Amino acid sequence: MKKGFPNHPYIPNSVPEIEREMLDFIGLESLDDLHKNVPDALLFKGEMDIPEAFGSEYELRRHVEELFSGDGDCKKYLNFLGAGCWQHYVPAICDEINSRGEFLTAYGGEAYNELGRFQSQFEYQSMVAELVGMDVVNVPAIDWPQAAATTCAMAHRKTGRPQIVLPAILDPEKRAIIENFGRATIEFVTVDCTEDGQIDIEDLKKKVGPQTAGVYFENPNYLGVIETRGAEISRIAHEAGAESLVGVDPITLGVLATPPEYGADIVCGELQPLGIHMNYGGGLAGFMATRDEEAYVNEYPSRLFGIAPTVEPGEYGFGDVAYDRTSFGDLREGGKEYVGTQAALWGLTAGVYLATMGPVGMEEVGQTCMQNARYAVKKLNEIKGVRANSAGGLFFKEFLVDFTATGKTVSEVNDLLLSEGIFGGKDVSAEFPHLGQQALYCVTEIHTQRDIDRLANVLARILA
Amino acid sequence: MKRIDRSKKVRTGFHQAKWDEPIIFELSTPGERGVSVPKANAAVAAAVGDGISDLPDHLKRKKRVNLPEISQNRVLRHYMRLSQMTLGADVNIEIGQGTCTMKYSPKVNEQLARLVADMHPLQDEDTVQGMLQMYYEMDLYMREISGLDKFTFQPGGGSQAIFLMASMVRGYFESIGEAEQRTEVITTLYSHPSDAAAPAVTGYDIVYVQPDPDTGLPDLEAFKAVCSEKTAAFMVANPEDTGLFNGHIKELVDYAHSVGALCCYDQANGNAVLGVARAKEAGFDMCHFNLHKTFSSPHGCSGPACGAAGVVEKLIPFLPVPSVEFDGKKYRLDCDAADEEYGVSKVRAFMGVAPVVLRAYCWIRMLGPNGLWQVTKTAVLNNNYLFKRMMSIPGISAYYEDGNNQRVEQCRYTMEQVTKDTGITSGDVQRRMMDFGMHFWTSHHPYYLPEPITLEPTESPSKKDIDEYVDTVAHIIQECYQTPDIVKTAPHRSTIHQVDERWMDDPDGWAITWKIYNRKYQ
Numbered sequence: 001m002k003k004g005f006p007n008h009p010y011i012p013n014s015v016p017e018i019e020r021e022m023l024d025f026i027g028l029e030s031l032d033d034l035h036k037n038v039p040d041a042l043l044f045k046g047e048m049d050i051p052e053a054f055g056s057e058y059e060l061r062r063h064v065e066e067l068f069s070g071d072g073d074c075k076k077y078l079n080f081l082g083a084g085c086w087q088h089y090v091p092a093i094c095d096e097i098n099s100r101g102e103f104l105t106a107y108g109g110e111a112y113n114e115l116g117r118f119q120s121q122f123e124y125q126s127m128v129a130e131l132v133g134m135d136v137v138n139v140p141a142i143d144w145p146q147a148a149a150t151t152c153a154m155a156h157r158k159t160g161r162p163q164i165v166l167p168a169i170l171d172p173e174k175r176a177i178i179e180n181f182g183r184a185t186i187e188f189v190t191v192d193c194t195e196d197g198q199i200d201i202e203d204l205k206k207k208v209g210p211q212t213a214g215v216y217f218e219n220p221n222y223l224g225v226i227e228t229r230g231a232e233i234s235r236i237a238h239e240a241g242a243e244s245l246v247g248v249d250p251i252t253l254g255v256l257a258t259p260p261e262y263g264a265d266i267v268c269g270e271l272q273p274l275g276i277h278m279n280y281g282g283g284l285a286g287f288m289a290t291r292d293e294e295a296y297v298n299e300y301p302s303r304l305f306g307i308a309p310t311v312e313p314g315e316y317g318f319g320d321v322a323y324d325r326t327s328f329g330d331l332r333e334g335g336k337e338y339v340g341t342q343a344a345l346w347g348l349t350a351g352v353y354l355a356t357m358g359p360v361g362m363e364e365v366g367q368t369c370m371q372n373a374r375y376a377v378k379k380l381n382e383i384k385g386v387r388a389n390s391a392g393g394l395f396f397k398e399f400l401v402d403f404t405a406t407g408k409t410v411s412e413v414n415d416l417l418l419s420e421g422i423f424g425g426k427d428v429s430a431e432f433p434h435l436g437q438q439a440l441y442c443v444t445e446i447h448t449q450r451d452i453d454r455l456a457n458v459l460a461r462i463l464a
Numbered sequence: 465m466k467r468i469d470r471s472k473k474v475r476t477g478f479h480q481a482k483w484d485e486p487i488i489f490e491l492s493t494p495g496e497r498g499v500s501v502p503k504a505n506a507a508v509a510a511a512v513g514d515g516i517s518d519l520p521d522h523l524k525r526k527k528r529v530n531l532p533e534i535s536q537n538r539v540l541r542h543y544m545r546l547s548q549m550t551l552g553a554d555v556n557i558e559i560g561q562g563t564c565t566m567k568y569s570p571k572v573n574e575q576l577a578r579l580v581a582d583m584h585p586l587q588d589e590d591t592v593q594g595m596l597q598m599y600y601e602m603d604l605y606m607r608e609i610s611g612l613d614k615f616t617f618q619p620g621g622g623s624q625a626i627f628l629m630a631s632m633v634r635g636y637f638e639s640i641g642e643a644e645q646r647t648e649v650i651t652t653l654y655s656h657p658s659d660a661a662a663p664a665v666t667g668y669d670i671v672y673v674q675p676d677p678d679t680g681l682p683d684l685e686a687f688k689a690v691c692s693e694k695t696a697a698f699m700v701a702n703p704e705d706t707g708l709f710n711g712h713i714k715e716l717v718d719y720a721h722s723v724g725a726l727c728c729y730d731q732a733n734g735n736a737v738l739g740v741a742r743a744k745e746a747g748f749d750m751c752h753f754n755l756h757k758t759f760s761s762p763h764g765c766s767g768p769a770c771g772a773a774g775v776v777e778k779l780i781p782f783l784p785v786p787s788v789e790f791d792g793k794k795y796r797l798d799c800d801a802a803d804e805e806y807g808v809s810k811v812r813a814f815m816g817v818a819p820v821v822l823r824a825y826c827w828i829r830m831l832g833p834n835g836l837w838q839v840t841k842t843a844v845l846n847n848n849y850l851f852k853r854m855m856s857i858p859g860i861s862a863y864y865e866d867g868n869n870q871r872v873e874q875c876r877y878t879m880e881q882v883t884k885d886t887g888i889t890s891g892d893v894q895r896r897m898m899d900f901g902m903h904f905w906t907s908h909h910p911y912y913l914p915e916p917i918t919l920e921p922t923e924s925p926s927k928k929d930i931d932e933y934v935d936t937v938a939h940i941i942q943e944c945y946q947t948p949d950i951v952k953t954a955p956h957r958s959t960i961h962q963v964d965e966r967w968m969d970d971p972d973g974w975a976i977t978w979k980i981y982n983r984k985y986q
Binding site for chain 2: 003004005006008010011012013014018019021022023025026028031034035036037038039041042043044047048049050051052053054057060061063064065067068069070071072073074075077079081083084085087089091093096097099100101102103104105106107108109110111112113114115116117119120121122123125126127129130131135136137139140142143144145146173174176177180181184185226228231253254255256257258261262277278279280281282283284285292293294297304305306307308309310311312314315316317318319320321322323324327328329330332333335337338339340341342343344345346348351352354355356357358359360361362363364365366367368369370371372373374375378394414415418423426445446448449452
């Protein structure tokens with residue numbers, strides 16, 4: 001059986017002469033003498049059924065490019081999908097920075113050899129803190145669902161109470177992640193939503209009590225609706241001694257009020273809209289944010305980078321704040337949750353995005369999203385049988401489109417749109433059966449009037 | 465001209481880039497813009513107004529976001545400078561981050577990974593057949609590498625994969641009515657802290673099986689003492705972070721099975737065993753690999769990442785969904801195999817981090833089965849070469865040298881003798897390494913071994929690289945005895961000098977954002 005791959009470009013010491021020299025140095029005859037402590041019964045004696053290596057880097061490139069050549073993406077297709085991963089414009093500078101090999105291949109060094117990593121994460125934390133109106137932001141979590149799961153767990157630990165209230169309108173996958181994460185210690189209670197998609201205040205009053213650790217709601221929520229009664233929700237939570245927990249899409253916050261303005265104690269959300277490509281969902285990264293109070297800071301499971309002086313006057317240094325609260329500290333499983341590799345490069349990227357957009361850019365992008373989305377609603381409502389945002393709630397960039405009266409299912413409509421080169425909105429008819437045949441559409445600053453008119457024209461034609 | 469003498473082995477002339485770059489807020493000049501943003505066109509605005517007026521006052525942002533206002537060129541320069549002050553694996557000889565498998569991340573993979581940048585995770589299956597084929601084939605490759613029966617690529621990191629394994633353990637025992645009885649997860653001191661911390665989140669009590677003082681590995685007797693009908697799972701790395709492979713692992717696994725427990729293999733250290741030893745032959749029920757470590761996807765300052773988790777046949781219903789299936793013509797996303805009541809269903813949104821999976825796919829395809837075996841053999845050869853050289857440095861030693869142990873892909877050394885002799889700690893030497901453009905990692909906390917140094921060369925460095933690395937360590941250890949102050953006060957030629965960390969644990973002093981720094985230190 002042929003083993004080994006001499007002179008492989010990624011393996012310098014696969015050069016046979018060097019390999020021999022090194023084996024001689026350590027007093028072994030052959031590579032087989034390595035793994036001495038793996039007993040014969042554990043040695044793998046078969047062959048892995050994996051294709052033989054490509055003969056060249058060029059062949060690999062051709063193979064992968066051909067593999068993906070038949071796939072579509074949101075440049076080839078006109079895209080109206082959102083639902084947790086959204087198409088926004090990614091300034092070129094974001095890609096330029098996050099593809100720098102120095103950042104791309106750094107990992108867990110110290111503030112000396114990786115100062116740029118520490119400073120860029122500190123700056124990302126600082127800029128997101130400004131955006132969401134909080135004091136403290138973590139080094140990114142895996143995604144918004146995980147950040148929301150941790151937000152609930154933080155409230156549970158801080159209050160010592162067992163229950164978290166979740167809204168009826170919530171991405172079912174996010175709910176599954178939150179509940180799987182928390183269920184060893186947390187009891188999840190669902191609060192109804194009203195017909196216009198907001199939290200049902202009367203039901204909330206019934207659901208909140210002395211057992212409640214926190215009330216989690218989103219703004220805008222999964223179906224795109226802006227919650228107008230956030231202050232009342234927070235007041236109800238606070239009067240019961242519970243925390244107000246708010247999930248946000250941060251790209252809204254150039255124009256929308258920050259969650260602390262309506263009483264939020266812990267904010268979380270998704271960084272992907274901030275300069276990160278969708279990457280088939282791989283661009284997601286979560287964040288949490290709180291006030292700078294010890295009781296909150298001590299509940300973060302994540303690393304928190306803080307600024308500090310060095311022994312040299314005038315020099316900025318950085319370090320880990322309250323490291324021992326994490327599972328990397330001496331307490332291991334006695335620390336808060338667990339910490340590990342998550343999504344730091346996307347935090348860095350979100351920082352580049354916010355620094356590039358600045359205060360005016362964030363306001364403008366918010367405004368353009370709101371205008372384009374409203375225009376889309378207006379155009380779609382001109383189509384017979386189609387009702388966009390029929391419940392009439394306030395929205396930012398996402399809204400429901402009801403096809404029930406057209407006699408076609410969302411699935412049928414989306415198939416027809418696909419054949420016209422359009423990704424229609426996400427079909428939510430299975431997730432929320434009582435809503436009928438509805439799809440969640442996303443319209444952002446990347447959509448032109450022509451794009452929206454094209455959608456409307458194609459829909460009018462295929463539904464006629 | 466006189467010939468320039470370059471005979472020195474150690475980079476005494478190194479100096480890292482030091483830009484003295486301000487914090488980004490300090491670069492702000494009112495009115496500067498970094499990018500122009502798409503605006504709604506006039507017809508749209510005429511049709512719907514300004515958009516924002518729809519909002520009631522209490523929902524409008526009151527003041528513009530306090531972000532810096534910076535021209536694009538200056539933003540770019542800022543981050544370019546920060547990148548230059550970051551010694552990623554592309555820049556330095558990355559031997560020093562033991563347990564992290566800092567191997568070379570091929571650039572072609574990086575370019576190819578960007579092919580999927582603008583794909584939406586909810587695109588119709590017909591438009592992602594290439595993507596799904598890639599996922600499907602990766603599943604097949606990982607099955608070959610591990611011997612297990614099905615993989616998911618949903619977890620966004622190794623720790624999340626461990627959390628998934630613990631969640632599947634919980635689901636499995638709930639499904640057979642033993643959840644109440646099985647309350648404990650066993651792990652070892654030298655497995656990753658998440659092997660303890662993540663199962664704790666799922667509600668398990670954590671029990672440690674102690675290592676034998678001579679071999680550094682738990683033996684069957686020690687294992688029997690902690691493993692019982694209360695045990696839900698044994699969660700263990702092999703090799704452990706000491707670089708020691710437990711040849712008796714199957715005895716432990718078999719014993720755990722005999723009391724009804726499951727066995728979960730943390731293969732974060734999988735670079736030690738590709739094509740040599742597999743989860744299947746050792747009897748494990750589950751395992752996970754870090755595609756951002758063993759399979760070359762770059763670490764990205766700590767993510768995005770992927771913990772690929774695999775299971776044996778009987779546990780497939782507990783894997784998160786969807787999986788990718790193939791009917792001979794078409795690839796499709798499938799939820800059918802999942803146990804609706806006890807399956808985990810989801811730990812991360814959508815399909816995990818596709819670019820990371822794709823980079824790992826590219827890497828496997830450039831190596832093939834022989835190359836994967838070569839990766840491991842060279843990584844272990846490199847480590848044993850490094851080990852012999854390191855052990856020849858006076859004051860450096862390693863625990864558990866019982867005359868039989870041969871390290872696999874890494875080793876946790878100790879410099880306790882140097883510390884006894886000079887008072888200089890491994891933390892001091894770590895800082896001094898940075899004066900030579902290098903780095904090492906000490907150990908996870910707490911330090912079970914004193915004054916630790918954990919090194920893992922991987923297959924990526926050349927012999928010359930390893931020699932330079934060891935020569936640098938030897939040079940610094942010599943300094944510890946001859947010129948100790950230069951080590952104690954290091955770094956001197958790095959980006960910054962010693963950080964005064966007094967405020968890091970002080971709620972009144974710490975400053976996690978620029979806003980708080982300005983509030984506390986006016």
